[in-house]
Amino acid sequence: MVRPVAQGDLPQILDLLRWMDRDPARRVLVPDARVLEELFWEVEGGWVLANGARLEGYAALYPFWEGGALEGPLVRGAGGEALVEALVREAERRGYRVLYAFPAEANAPTRALLERCGFSALHTTYFFVTGPRELGFAPPEGVRLxxxxxxxxxxxxxxYRQCEDGWSLRLSWSDAELLAHFAREDVALWIAYRDQHPVGMVELEVAPQEAEVAYIGVVPEARGSGIGRALLACAARHAFAQAGVTALRVRAHDHEKSAIELYERLGFTLEEAVVTYARELEAR
Incomplete structure (x- = not known):
């Protein structure tokens, strides 16, 4: 039986989340809360898969890009197809054109479930992390950051357009949205110039204990010259100069071979690999 989350489901949803946490191969996008007092606000509006009084699964739906994204599906038993299809119907009712899901690369059961429900894998994103250190790369001659x-x-x-064909999210932002984003104190942007022409950039987002490189890219004709390394070193230097920041995270899609090789060469540790799945919908 698939039904909306009820107040009495919270202890079993928490148990499902802790079950997932015990094995990295079960990971999928889920609420962050791990105490009942906080969990209610994160799962409100979600759906559960119930086998009598026992909960076997949880999922939720939220807007994402031009469509929606699944939180979950987190399924411990059988019947996951019914849970996913219930969320697909709800996404269609809301008028979403596409529905995304984000299981860990190692999460074979959930990936198989999504594929049985008509989802297709688009790409894998690799997440790397490093602790405080000086990367020590200066920009090449003739380039300033x-x-x-x-x-x-x-x-x-x-x-943004030149650095990576796969990027599209920021292109839909208005001037006001871009200006407001980069005016935030927790966001920093560096642009690399060669002969006064922009040839690369790195964008950093800083939280109280960690920082993340949100975007890094170099135009195709300037790649291989050390500009990417210099931009990354600049971001790392700024990140670890902030009080309390002990980790720098970066990410790259599977087609960004040079970025992945750079992070591995510089000693970043692979923390997680997540597969992006999508299913085209028929809006109602």
């Missing part, structure tokens, strides 16, 4: 505090939206969009 500028810490941009007042971004020019058109310059940013043009560079």
């Amino acid at each position: 500028e810490h941009v505090r007042a971004v020019d939206p058109e310059v940013y969009r043009a560079l």
Whole structure:
């Protein structure tokens, strides 16, 4: 039976989350809360798969890009197809054009479940991490790195397009949204210039204990010259200069071979690999 989450489900949902935490191969996108007092606010609006009084699964739905994304499915027993299809129908009712899901690469049962339900794997994203250290790479001769505090939206969009064909999210942002984003104190942007022309960039987001490289890229004609390494070193130096930051995280899609090789060569540790799945929907 698939039904909406009820207040009395919280202890069993918490048990499901802890079951997932015991094995990295079970990981999928789920709520962060691990105490009952906080969990209610994160699962409100979710759905559960119930076998009598026992919960076998949990999933939720939220807006994402031009469609929606699944939180879960987190399924411990059989019947996961019914849970996924219930969320697919709800996504179609909301008018979503596509539905995404994000299981760990090692999560073979959930990946198989999604594929049985008509989802297709798009790409794998690899997440790397390093602790405080100096990477020590200077920009190559003729290249300068500028810490941009007042971004020019058109310059940013043009560079964003050139650095990676797969990026698209920021291209839909208005000038006001871009200006507001880069005005935040927890966001920093550096652009690499060669002969006054932008050839690369790195964007850093800083939290109280960790920082993340949100985007890093170099235009195709400037790759292989050390600009990417210099941008990464610049971001790392800034991140670890912030009080309390003890980890720097980076990520790369499976087609970004040079970025993956760079992170491995620099001693970053592979922390997680997540597969992005998608299913085209028929809006109702």
